[in-house]
Amino acid sequence: MGLRQENLKIVGKLAVIALGMFAFGYALVPIYRHICEALGINVLAVAETRVPGVGASLPANTQVDRSRTITVEFDTNVRGPWHFKPAVRSLEVHPGELATVVYEFQNIQNRTMAAQAIPSYAPKQSGSHFNKLECFCFSQYTLAPGEKKEWPVAFVIDPRLPKDVTTITLSYTFFEVGGGVPPAPASSVVPQARAPQAPGAV
Numbered sequence: 001m002g003l004r005q006e007n008l009k010i011v012g013k014l015a016v017i018a019l020g021m022f023a024f025g026y027a028l029v030p031i032y033r034h035i036c037e038a039l040g041i042n043v044l045a046v047a048e049t050r051v052p053g054v055g056a057s058l059p060a061n062t063q064v065d066r067s068r069t070i071t072v073e074f075d076t077n078v079r080g081p082w083h084f085k086p087a088v089r090s091l092e093v094h095p096g097e098l099a100t101v102v103y104e105f106q107n108i109q110n111r112t113m114a115a116q117a118i119p120s121y122a123p124k125q126s127g128s129h130f131n132k133l134e135c136f137c138f139s140q141y142t143l144a145p146g147e148k149k150e151w152p153v154a155f156v157i158d159p160r161l162p163k164d165v166t167t168i169t170l171s172y173t174f175f176e177v178g179g180g181v182p183p184a185p186a187s188s189v190v191p192q193a194r195a196p197q198a199p200g201a202v
Contacts, residue, residue: 075170085104
């Protein structure tokens with residue numbers, strides 16, 4: 001067998017190997033997709049289902065307990081001259097379901113004020129199952145005279161809430177804090193010292 005035939009034979013083997021590698025690489029993507037989807041570890045496939053028109057719709061949140069309904073009542077207490085109230089007085093939610101309520105606040109004073117809210121819960125044991133993801137009670141706020149604010153409260157009720165609790169009252173007490181407001185300016189009138197009187201003067 002001549003050198004030319006040997007070279008042609010090696011080239012043929014390399015071509016077969018190259019075609020096999022190409023075919024394997026082409027088939028690798030669908031194979032990987034099917035294996036990962038079967039095992040539930042294909043993050044990319046899950047992301048694709050979130051694109052409108054691609055794949056199946058998102059499955060329902062299995063953490064939501066739809067067999068129970070909790071009435072959440074919203075209450076406000078104010079200690080000062082301002083308006084503070086929820087946009088709605090109550091909501092019906094399922095444990096594990098994300099819910100949002102908006103609170104409205106207005107400083108009706110003619111001066112700047114700093115204030116903060118403190119939440120409380122009834123019944124008391126519901127507080128450990130009331131998870132706030134966003135709340136204005138996390139911070140203090142400074143409001144100008146007449147300024148209005150709207151603050152959302154996003155929350156989830158833990159499905160482990162005792163079965164006998166069907167109503168939760170979320171109450172906020174909004175009070176003024178002095179640290180966030182600069183002190184009142186000092187008086188510009190400087191008291192004058194009185195001259196000492198001579199002995200015997202009336």
